[in-house]
Amino acid sequence: MAVSEIDRLIELLARLPGLGPRSARRAVLHLIKKREALLLPLAAALAKAAETIRACGRCGNLDTQDPCVICRDQRRDPTVLCVVEEVADLWAIERSGAFGGRYHVLGGTLSALDGRGPEQLKVDGLVARARAPEVSEVILALSATVDGQTTGHYLSERLADSGVTVSRLAHGVPVGGELDYLDDGTLTAALKARRPADG
Ligand SMILES: [Zn+2]
Numbered sequence: 001m002a003v004s005e006i007d008r009l010i011e012l013l014a015r016l017p018g019l020g021p022r023s024a025r026r027a028v029l030h031l032i033k034k035r036e037a038l039l040l041p042l043a044a045a046l047a048k049a050a051e052t053i054r055a056c057g058r059c060g061n062l063d064t065q066d067p068c069v070i071c072r073d074q075r076r077d078p079t080v081l082c083v084v085e086e087v088a089d090l091w092a093i094e095r096s097g098a099f100g101g102r103y104h105v106l107g108g109t110l111s112a113l114d115g116r117g118p119e120q121l122k123v124d125g126l127v128a129r130a131r132a133p134e135v136s137e138v139i140l141a142l143s144a145t146v147d148g149q150t151t152g153h154y155l156s157e158r159l160a161d162s163g164v165t166v167s168r169l170a171h172g173v174p175v176g177g178e179l180d181y182l183d184d185g186t187l188t189a190a191l192k193a194r195r196p197a198d199g
Contacts, residue, residue: 006032058129060105060122062087070094070102077101079136081129083155085109085143093141098188101139104129109147110154121151123158130162140168140197156197167194 006028014024031039055061056068063069070076080101084090090103106121130138138159142148156166170193182190 055105058125059103060087060107061090061103075100078134080139081126081135081137082139082141083126084141085148085151089141092182092187093191096184096187096191098184098191099139106151109142109145109151111147113147118154118158123155126155127158127162130159130164135164137165137167139191139194140166141191142168152197166197168197169194 009031010021010024010028013019013027014021016024019027031042052064053062054064054066056063056066056071058067058071061068061070065072077100080099081104082090082093082099082101083104083106084093085106085108087105090105093099093103104122104126106123106126108116108121110116110118110121126138129135138155140152140155142152152168159166169190
């Protein structure tokens with residue numbers, strides 16, 4: 001591996017969340033030392049992931065099949081949709097084991113600051129899914145940030161005439177917190193004690 005390729009690898013890894021140039025340099029040296037055990041399997045796994053992982057056309061979850069494994073699972077409750085901002089939030093709720101319905105990944109929140117409006121989020125898809133006859137409840141599992149709450153109000157209005165109950169997570173979700181950082185117990189409690197969303 002030429003030095004420039006090592007630099008390139010360090011530069012790419014340093015862009016990952018939680019890593020900087022220093023951690024990236026350490027990671028790269030470690031990968032090169034563990035060529036057979038780590039570097040080659042990682043390279044193969046990355047290539048495979050890049051080739052096969054797609055967003056589910058129905059819910060936005062990431063999977064190698066579309067519809068994803070959750071949308072295809074007939075044992076899941078078809079009456080409840082849980083709306084989350086990002087796939088990381090979906091994973092967090094799945095880890096908690098507290099929810100047996102299906103999901104809808106918005107792809108973020110409304111944000112005046114970042115210039116993100118409803119058209120940048122998967123809102124129309126959500127409204128269409130909420131109108132399906134089998135769906136009776138939509139749970140808004142959004143962050144307790146200003147943007148998360150603004151998005152919740154907007155979605156409540158958009159879903160008002162769809163005939164479903166719209167609920168939101170109970171308090172216990174820390175202000176400014178993201179679902180991914182919650183422990184399973186807090187998340188489970190917030191889901192169980194969910195309450196009607198105010199329009
Ligand atoms: Zn799906």
